[in-house]
Amino acid sequence: MADSNERYESMVRKLKEHGYKLTHQRLALARVLSVSEGHPDVETIFLRLQDSFPTMSLATVYRNVMLFKSFGEVLELGFPNGRNRFDGNKPFPHPHVICIRCQKIIDPDVGSLKDMTEEVADITGFVILTHRLDFFGICSDCMTEKV
């Protein structure tokens, strides 16, 4: 878990560097994303902002999540069901473990993929920029739950 204050500062810095306005909505969104507890989807982010911004529009959430993503300050995890999840706490490629029952997503600490990335670049002739590694399974909570 990265330090969320540092992450927040980094996001605000990027807004300034690129000449974007520091709106209340953006700063609040940066706060939520800097923690990204549980890898929230857009609706979850939206709900977390409802307390401070009852009139905030969903479109504003989308716009600014994508803005932060364009700075490399947010990682987007797309899924076939269309409910994408976001991580502004660790916005760089890292493995995820995803429960197919409760949709929980956690970050395991495993060895790096650097060697494999180099091997893939050699074999394919691609310039590899990023990667994504997800493991899918059933978490221990769901395993012990009665059906």
Added chain:
Amino acid sequence: MADSNERYESMVRKLKEHGYKLTHQRLALARVLSVSEGHPDVETIFLRLQDSFPTMSLATVYRNVMLFKSFGEVLELGFPNGRNRFDGNKPFPHPHVICIRCQKIIDPDVGSLKDMTEEVADITGFVILTHRLDFFGICSDCMTEKV
């Protein structure tokens, strides 16, 4: 590249085993999926079937791709943009290399992820069922292309 005839036979066998009817549309779809040249999306599959089935419905493609997926005969690759891609030739987890310019997807031959999967299971307490590993970059064709 797996043998597409074997893949086709396997798909037809699954339909029979599960008591589904062998419609012309399903068999033609199995043919297309058994090759899965280029990891087609639904629209591409639909277009490939237009020659033989000009009146075929998009819904039929969706229905049956998902049916084959439920048998484990098709691998679905979801993407944030919603244009999911399908592989009926190698319907098991394997790494992909994806060009972010032309959206080409190829299958590199790299070592297995078995060790890493076991490590993740140990660390997280998940029962790991499957995984997905994608590398994103720019293919050599796009690299040499003039902007």
Added chain:
DNA sequence: GTTTTAAATAATAATCATTCTCATTTACAT
């Protein structure tokens, strides 16, 4: 502190992939 103005927001319509509905057709068992 006011004014100015380009950018951002809220509200909502539009879009696009996917899923659903239902009348019609068809595979296949009898």
Added chain:
DNA sequence: ATGTAAATGAGAATGATTATTATTTAAAAC
């Protein structure tokens, strides 16, 4: 050949995301 449940085709519905536009606002200039 017939009956019937399943599958299809056509198009409507859904749900996430994106676009549009009138209004509001951050922040620069005065």
